Amino acid sequence: MDLNTVLEVRDARRGGAWRPGDAWLGGGTYLFSEPQPHLRRLVDLSRMGWEPLTVTPDGGLEIAATCTIAQLSRFPKPAGWAAAPLFEQCCRAFLASWKIWNMATVGGNLCNSLPAGPMISLAAALDGVCLLRSQSGALRRVPVTDFVTGAGRNVLQRGELLRSVTLPARTLAGRTAFRQASLYGLGRSGVLVIGALDPIDGELTLTVTASTVRPVQLRFALPPNAEALREAVEYAIGPDEYFDDIHGLPAWRRHLTFRIAEGIRRELAEETHR
Template structure:
């Protein structure tokens, strides 16, 4: 979609460039997906030269973390980290063509805050932390599980940008279980659940079926899952009704717990 109100593109751009009426530009697959009449300038982050993926610490022995730039594309993520099943599964949850894979960015998927965003699922399930930078250069870190607050809403403040996603290396090598369901084979995710075993037990991440991510700790009973996620939190749109999404969530949760227990 053309953004016919845009009069200027600033490239490369950094935090100090922002002013009201600006929008940060990554791959643009979400930004250009709907009308944005208030946007006057685009601030291009792809020209900032951020390394797509950086390894910190003793990765080989499960120490340190992996830094994924917000401008890292889905194709780059799959190529560099696709040997880990959970990364590969989340990349393929896009069900997008290679054209989208080579343009869409990890950060853009998070900032779009769509319930079905698989990079949200991946970041939350692996216990990620997000680095945010304000227009004055101030940095703050936010747990990935707290970044998305609802359908299309995040904790980002005016002018703030997502710089990178930090995943603990140990989480990538942990035992995981993945379940995804949609109305048809190539449809948008109606429920995407990931279970991960860590020192505290099983962490179950629920996305796509709910308006925001939920991370639940087990083992509780199935009735606790129902109580933990209010009925009003299930998404209602053309990709699935709330009652059906709730059913899928409970069904997949039971499968994941059985697999990881």
């Protein structure tokens, strides 16, 4: 879509003061998908030269905000990453064409902060931490579970930039279980729940996204029984936190959240007894 209110596209390497009507431009798949009448200038990140994916010295993974979904999907995961299948599962949750895969960025998906954003699901479930940079150059780190605060809302301040997301080695080495549900066969995620087992102490983490307006994460020192899991989910997610839109009513999302969470509990409980 033509953005006829945009008067300038500026290379982000040139710096300059942030002003009203500015927006960061990554892949642009959202920005150019609908009218943006409030925008006057796009600050293009495509020439920043950030390495899309970097294995950190301790075995974790740093994902640049400009990394595309295609790059994330194709990245050769080390053999020791038991969580490796989760990357492809979340990439496929986009249900997008190859053209979108080659343009849409991980950072853009997080910054849009939509409940069905599968990169939010991936990064939150693997205990990702966002690196944010202000206009003054100051850096701060925020867990992905705290970065998204509601449907389309996050903690970014005026002119602040999401530079990267880092996934720790410990969670990448743990087993995961993935469940997704949609109203339609090829529809947007209505519920997406990911379970993860800590490879050292066996802690079970359950991360609920898509059905809720923000990521909700539950941790269990030991895998719970069905009753304990249900009580924990009911306590953690208030009735007003289930998302309501054309892709699913809150009551439907709530029902499937409980059902899918139980399926993940059973799957990962079997893993601990093998």
